Amino acid sequence: MPSADGTGGVTVDVRQLKALVTVAEVGSVTRAAELLHLVQPAVTRQIRTLEEELGVLLFERTRQGMRPTDAGSIMVDRARRALNELERARAEVRPHPGAVTGIVTVGLLESTTGLLAEALVTAVARDHPGIELRLMTAYSGHLQQWLDDGDLDLSLLYNLDNTPSLNARPLVRERLWAVAPVSAGLRSDRPVPFAEAADRPLVMPVSGHALRALIDAAASRAGAELRIAVQTNSMPVQKQLVLAGHGWTVLPGVGIAQDLTSGTLSAAPLTDPDVWRSVVLATPRYGRTPPAVEVVAHELVRQIHSAVAHGRWLSAQLPGADSTAETE
Template sequence: MDIKQLKALVTVAEVGSVTRAAELLHLVQPAVTRQIRTLEQELGVPLFERTRQGMRPTEAGAIMVDRARRALNELERARAEVLPTPGAVTGIVTAGLLESTSDLLAEPLVSALARNHPGIELRLMTAYSGHLQQWLDDGDLDLTLLYNLDSTPSLNARPLVRERLWVAAPPAAGLRADRPVPFAEAAAHRLVMPASGHALRALIDAAAARARASMDVVVQTNSMRVQKQLVLAGHGWTVLPGVGIAEDVANGTLSAAPLCEPDVWRSIVLATPRSGRTPSAVEAVARELVRQIDMAVDQGRWPSAQQTQSPSPGE
């Protein structure tokens, strides 16, 4: 098993075609076919099914593709770390951002790293907290923002920010930041909610129980953007973190107010693996991400957020 075989395996799986994979790898088609067959003979199992729609990984093939992709990524990272520019921090860093924070943090983070650490190749992933935690556990992320998580035997969780959840409605509702809305009052409206099983939905359900309020949930979705689109279209009100609606409130597409009776908070943490060496590039990205969050809170760009005092990365 060699690197060329692994690259062929991953590329064929990604494009579903030996011909197209050969073009991307700058090889002739028989060479790619031979690499796949040699790998199948070595493992003793078929890795692809040949279908009318193209090459589809078998169950064994899917396992190999996943492991091969990670192995290739690690080799690429190692190459970037051992061939540095003198005096510069270099390397590949894969960071996770909560979907609700991406509009606020992604561009400033990329700009700051390009300015201060041009030798770092940043790969940004955005998703909900549960997905990001799974990717971190699987080794696909070097660091990520998560919420309502304590440190575990496998993860370090550094608290960064506490923020309130807000109720959001069409502009005609006239909700205001200085007039918190009791949960029971919000629940009296039709609601567009995160899907059951989502961590944010768990927070909302717990608040409903404390308020002894029943919710008329008309739509559930796993997309924050869809939540806001449906509210704007008049399908109901919704509940979101303040950071997820800051821009919408500022430009007048939504009105919003913090929830009260009870107040509903979530805590955002910076999570990193406990095991293994932390490359200097990962430390640099962690420091810059924390700096961007601190600036967003200090400048009032993160509604109703409170910084959580904790040691800086590396302390």
């Protein structure tokens, strides 16, 4: 369909993109109009004009509200990223003499949020108030996908080498621990043989999860068969079910430090075999790295080194530390 400028392309403006994304998020033109401070016919007109320019329907009108079509879902995803990039650009070019400014979206492994999230936000707010932080938490596989898709600027991942699209900087190695109710009496100075832990009912990450892959590989090496009681994709749920007596679980030390300090769970490092994971800082391999992203990456690394040096990251080692432990 010809565009307004006669070039044969499609002309889309920022208002249309905002209307598209907002309607998709709230499922209602009326609610979207309220959030955008527009009248309802204006939002309807922006959506309809965009549909006419693209030659496809972007929404289905259902009893449950406005639902994106397959084409609409693609456009919403792209529009959201375009709006985010525009917002980032505005933040970077806004005049702040001598200050680093911008929006930085950071991916944190769910197990590390208790240790790193507040400390990172506090340090960046104190030293670089012109930087707006956005923290996203998930498991490693999801974070890697978001980083590849351009939704994150940098992210913690684990057991990842450099890829064609990402640089991976090793930050820390840490052991996996058997985690049990306090009544089990597990202790940090008494490692538990993997076969012993595997013989208990286990609350496990779901199959396909990177942590589950580490556990399955260790079970194979130990010649043990896992007694799985329940599977979940949530670390807090794993700990909650262990606390309720549904079995033991396996987690990285960083994810249970607060629970051990408060005495709500007991835990011990796994042995025979020892099971380790390597946490890396992953960043896009190509494209310009904004100064704000460099600043946040430096601060995140500093926070991790400090946590290891002061013993807040359980059974962790920095790269280059001597170790005879078996690694994954």
